[in-house]
Amino acid sequence: xxxxxxxxxxxxxxxxLSRELYPKQLLNIQxxxxxxQETYKRVNSFIPYGNIISITNTKHASNxxxxxxxxxxxxxxISEPESKNTAPAIxxxxxxxLDKYKDSKNSVILVVPSDHKISDIKxxxxxxxxxxxxxxxxxxxxxxxxxSYPETGYGYIQTESKISTGYKVKQFVEKPNTxxxxxxxxxxxxxxxxxxxxxxxxxxxxxxxxxxPAIFNIVNRFNFTEKDEIAYTEFENLxxxxxxxxxxxxxxxxxxxxxxxxxxxxxxxxSIYDVSKKDIDxxxxxxxxxxxxxxxxxxxxxxxxxATIGLEDAIVVETEDAVLACKKDRVQDVxxxxxxxxxxxxxxxxxxxxxYRPWGYYTVLAQGEGFLTKMIxxxxxQKLSVxxxxxxxxxxxxxxxxxxxxxxxxxHILSPGHSVDIAVKAIHSLQNPFEETLQIIEVQKGDLxxxxxxxxxxxxxxxx
Amino acid sequence: xxxxxxxxxxxxxxxxLSRELYPKQLLNIQxxxxxxQETYKRVNSFIPYGNIISITNTKHASNxxxxxxxxxxxxxxISEPESKNTAPAIxxxxxxxLDKYKDSKNSVILVVPSDHKISDIKxxxxxxxxxxxxxxxxxxxxxxxxxSYPETGYGYIQTESKISTGYKVKQFVEKPNTxxxxxxxxxxxxxxxxxxxxxxxxxxxxxxxxxxPAIFNIVNRFNFTEKDEIAYTEFENLxxxxxxxxxxxxxxxxxxxxxxxxxxxxxxxxSIYDVSKKDIDxxxxxxxxxxxxxxxxxxxxxxxxxATIGLEDAIVVETEDAVLACKKDRVQDVxxxxxxxxxxxxxxxxxxxxxYRPWGYYTVLAQGEGFLTKMIxxxxxQKLSVxxxxxxxxxxxxxxxxxxxxxxxxxHILSPGHSVDIAVKAIHSLQNPFEETLQIIEVQKGDLxxxxxxxxxxxxxxxx
Numbered sequence: 045x046x047x048x049x050x051x052x053x054x055x056x057x058x059x060x061l062s063r064e065l066y067p068k069q070l071l072n073i074q075x076x077x078x079x080x081q082e083t084y085k086r087v088n089s090f091i092p093y094g095n096i097i098s099i100t101n102t103k104h105a106s107n108x109x110x111x112x113x114x115x116x117x118x119x120x121x122i123s124e125p126e127s128k129n130t131a132p133a134i135x136x137x138x139x140x141x142l143d144k145y146k147d148s149k150n151s152v153i154l155v156v157p158s159d160h161k162i163s164d165i166k167x168x169x170x171x172x173x174x175x176x177x178x179x180x181x182x183x184x185x186x187x188x189x190x191x192s193y194p195e196t197g198y199g200y201i202q203t204e205s206k207i208s209t210g211y212k213v214k215q216f217v218e219k220p221n222t223x224x225x226x227x228x229x230x231x232x233x234x235x236x237x238x239x240x241x242x243x244x245x246x247x248x249x250x251x252x253x254x255x256x257p258a259i260f261n262i263v264n265r266f267n268f269t270e271k272d273e274i275a276y277t278e279f280e281n282l283x284x285x286x287x288x289x290x291x292x293x294x295x296x297x298x299x300x301x302x303x304x305x306x307x308x309x310x311x312x313x314x315s316i317y318d319v320s321k322k323d324i325d326x327x328x329x330x331x332x333x334x335x336x337x338x339x340x341x342x343x344x345x346x347x348x349x350x351a352t353i354g355l356e357d358a359i360v361v362e363t364e365d366a367v368l369a370c371k372k373d374r375v376q377d378v379x380x381x382x383x384x385x386x387x388x389x390x391x392x393x394x395x396x397x398x399x400y401r402p403w404g405y406y407t408v409l410a411q412g413e414g415f416l417t418k419m420i421x422x423x424x425x426q427k428l429s430v431x432x433x434x435x436x437x438x439x440x441x442x443x444x445x446x447x448x449x450x451x452x453x454x455x456h457i458l459s460p461g462h463s464v465d466i467a468v469k470a471i472h473s474l475q476n477p478f479e480e481t482l483q484i485i486e487v488q489k490g491d492l493x494x495x496x497x498x499x500x501x502x503x504x505x506x507x508x
Numbered sequence: 509x510x511x512x513x514x515x516x517x518x519x520x521x522x523x524x525l526s527r528e529l530y531p532k533q534l535l536n537i538q539x540x541x542x543x544x545q546e547t548y549k550r551v552n553s554f555i556p557y558g559n560i561i562s563i564t565n566t567k568h569a570s571n572x573x574x575x576x577x578x579x580x581x582x583x584x585x586i587s588e589p590e591s592k593n594t595a596p597a598i599x600x601x602x603x604x605x606l607d608k609y610k611d612s613k614n615s616v617i618l619v620v621p622s623d624h625k626i627s628d629i630k631x632x633x634x635x636x637x638x639x640x641x642x643x644x645x646x647x648x649x650x651x652x653x654x655x656s657y658p659e660t661g662y663g664y665i666q667t668e669s670k671i672s673t674g675y676k677v678k679q680f681v682e683k684p685n686t687x688x689x690x691x692x693x694x695x696x697x698x699x700x701x702x703x704x705x706x707x708x709x710x711x712x713x714x715x716x717x718x719x720x721p722a723i724f725n726i727v728n729r730f731n732f733t734e735k736d737e738i739a740y741t742e743f744e745n746l747x748x749x750x751x752x753x754x755x756x757x758x759x760x761x762x763x764x765x766x767x768x769x770x771x772x773x774x775x776x777x778x779s780i781y782d783v784s785k786k787d788i789d790x791x792x793x794x795x796x797x798x799x800x801x802x803x804x805x806x807x808x809x810x811x812x813x814x815a816t817i818g819l820e821d822a823i824v825v826e827t828e829d830a831v832l833a834c835k836k837d838r839v840q841d842v843x844x845x846x847x848x849x850x851x852x853x854x855x856x857x858x859x860x861x862x863x864y865r866p867w868g869y870y871t872v873l874a875q876g877e878g879f880l881t882k883m884i885x886x887x888x889x890q891k892l893s894v895x896x897x898x899x900x901x902x903x904x905x906x907x908x909x910x911x912x913x914x915x916x917x918x919x920h921i922l923s924p925g926h927s928v929d930i931a932v933k934a935i936h937s938l939q940n941p942f943e944e945t946l947q948i949i950e951v952q953k954g955d956l957x958x959x960x961x962x963x964x965x966x967x968x969x970x971x972x
Contacts, residue, residue, distance in 0.1 A: 336845065370816065443881070485951055487905045
């Protein structure tokens with residue numbers, strides 16, 4: 045069996061914790077592992093990692109690879125040159141499997157989003173085994189979830205007759221209004237559409253050729269036997285369309301099995317609240333929070349103190365550069381804040397002040413005309429790439445640990461309080477070959493202080 | 509005429525904008541000038557600055573002096589070694605006037621808190637002139653404000669017969685319950701107690717001797733003709749008591765005049781909301797705020813983006829190290845947050861990350877075991893004291909402007925990107941004799957990184 049993990053995502057709905065360059069599947073909220081890592085482990089519990097393909101946008105590829113590297117050696121990650129929704133992502137991944145794995149045409153593929161919470165892995169695996177039978181029989185198999193309340197944010201699936209381990213699907217229903225959602229909760233034949241699918245490459249390709257020939261024709265020209273990358277010019281003409289629109293709602297060859305496990309689509313701050321453990325006042329408090337008399341609220345602090353008094357049904361989220369305070373029934377409008385910031389080219393939409401890298405992280409402490417100051421942490425045994433900059437000089441001061449700096453071929457060992465100057469265009473590398481964590485202050489000076497001004501000569505993480 | 513400005517204050521009620529070491533009278537919310545500066549200018553419009561005495565706690569004295577220096581040459585500021593409420597502060601200031609000004613016994617003193625908003629200075633001055641008459645006649649004169657709504661957070665004054673320009677006071681009433689407050693609003697004889705007073709030193713001393721001999725006996729021993737400072741041992745036994753309790757509620761020699769001007773006691777975030785200009789949704793937005801559909805709320809951002817959605821009657825205040833989100837009718841509980849933080853020795857109660865100094869300001873950017881990093885701004889023509897440290901080395905990197913550094917007698921001129929090391933115990937000074945603002949990054953290294961580890965040898969602001 046194969047699995048395709050859909051690891052794209054815009055980062056809008058959990059803003060300010062998610063960002064365009066750090067979408068929600070990469071976040072670890074109250075957990076050690078991110079939603080992506082949890083998803084990978086869940087699938088990997090019964091599918092070998094050599095058969096798990098993650099697909100994401102090129103701008104998230106290095107973060108996805110980095111997170112999965114802690115779970116598997118050389119995880120397979122396909123980079124899309126552009127975000128094109130689920131239909132092109134799934135079709136591209138199916139073509140990858142057909143090209144890369146001999147005789148995979150009639151194997152079964154499990155397609156999973158990377159932002160679901162499922163705790164009962166045994167029950168999940170049991171459902172997958174049931175789905176496998178239907179997929180082998182030639183169905184496009186969807187996973188339905190018994191509705192527990194009239195959610196208007198999900199799509200619904202209406203079933204008809206029972207077949208084999210599941211049901212024949214009568215129709216897909218778009219996000220309903222409250223009245224219809226209330227009817228569906230009481231209708232035994234109606235389920236939530238979980239967004240999890242199973243099929244064979246053969247079935248999928250035949251169906252997509254029939255119902256979305258535009259996607260089929262473009263994807264069919266991809267040749268992963270020759271190269272792993274997809275060029276932008278090959279990809280750009282794919283329509284931006286979900287697999288539900290492109291295929292599921294059109295095909296009459298759809299089966300549904302009922303998902304036996306627990307399931308949560310982590311789609312908003314409200315769903316984070318719903319899934320988290322509450323205190324006696326029904327509040328969820330994460331981080332440094334001090335409350336007097338609030339109820340039914342979520343308070344999240346990532347860097348500073350958050351004090352709340354007398355709130356009800358509220359969401360308060362604090363990050364290093366932005367605060368969100370929102371009524372719980374208005375969390376869908378977070379997307380609108382995100383889009384407004386994007387239009388305003390406001391960086392608080394795009395990136396965090398703290399950016400994680402394979403070697404550790406950096407935090408932007410201060411910036412002004414002609415300068416930028418970062419705190420850089422290099423984990424033990426890690427090493428930044430050998431690099432130079434065309435537009436900036438750098439000055440490094442060691443705060444804690446010991447730095448090995450190679451500057452124009454000369455090695456410097458710096459202990460706390462010691463510093464070094466890196467001139468414009470000088471080839472340099474910052475390394476921590478020691479056992480203690482290294483922290484330094486970097487002061488950049490120059491006319492153009494952007495991340496893109498890095499010329500890499502050598503990199504232990506393959507980023508040259 | 510003299511004026512005493514009461515410039516103490518605990519900094520609790522406007523937290524996180526106010527701090528124990530930066531109380532509300534020092535804040536400039538939406539204004540160029542702080543409440544203290546506005547108060548000083550108001551009084552100075554009809555009393556010469558040589559007759560205006562500000563009294564504050566020793567921990568605020570340098571900030572008070574610094575703020576008043578922009579309005580007057582050598583402003584008079586008395587430092588109390590300890591906070592002892594209004595009765596000891598007023599009594600001390602009256603003794604100062606008696607000692608320092610010949611024949612001042614029968615002059616009139618106007619006592620004003622430093623956290624009131626009054627725009628109509630002409631009407632205020634008119635009321636003062638009326639009060640002056642009553643003070644000369646030998647009364648302790650209070651200023652009453654016609655209640656506009658049943659406020660339960662103020663004390664009230666009940667008047668009886670009319671005398672001269674005002675009324676004889678029947679009694680002072682403690683903060684009332686809602687029912688009584690509602691009665692008072694409709695009672696023509698009842699006023700809010702503004703906390704503004706007038707009297708002659710002679711009247712005040714006679715009355716305080718009669719009703720609070722403990723205060724009189726201690727204060728009477730202060731001798732400002734010999735020295736301007738009060739020793740802690742002289743001051744510590746004064747009772748911690750308000751002038752209302754110590755004197756006003758006991759004396760039968762009280763007159764009241766009605767304050768003719770507008771008046772607002774800036775006592776809480778709600779009063780900041782009330783006094784500020786509202787937008788079409790009745791919101792007050794200060795700083796970088798993005799809102800969707802909130803109403804009747806105050807959003808205050810001092811450093812990062814604050815995004816709000818669907819709030820009603822809420823207060824959201826963001827500072828560099830703390831966020832407050834509070835229902836508007838619960839603002840009195842902000843004090844409780846402040847007290848809790850104080851008990852926890854949490855620095856977000858005590859100081860801001862950015863600390864203003866006579867020469868500019870510094871911001872703590874990052875700190876960890878054995879290190880502390882600041883961004884320091886030195887304004888043009890300013891100079892930090894000549895100093896040394898027993899427990900830390902420092903490393904300075906210039907970000908913008910030009911630094912003049914004198915280190916162990918040797919002068920260094922540093923342009924952006926250049927750095928200098930200051931060893932433990934080395935005598936050094938940072939100066940900006942140039943026209944451009946100077947910004948540097950300071951990295952402190954050492955076992956004890958506290959503000960108190962400064963040995964000053966020379967200081968242009970008199971702090972040696």
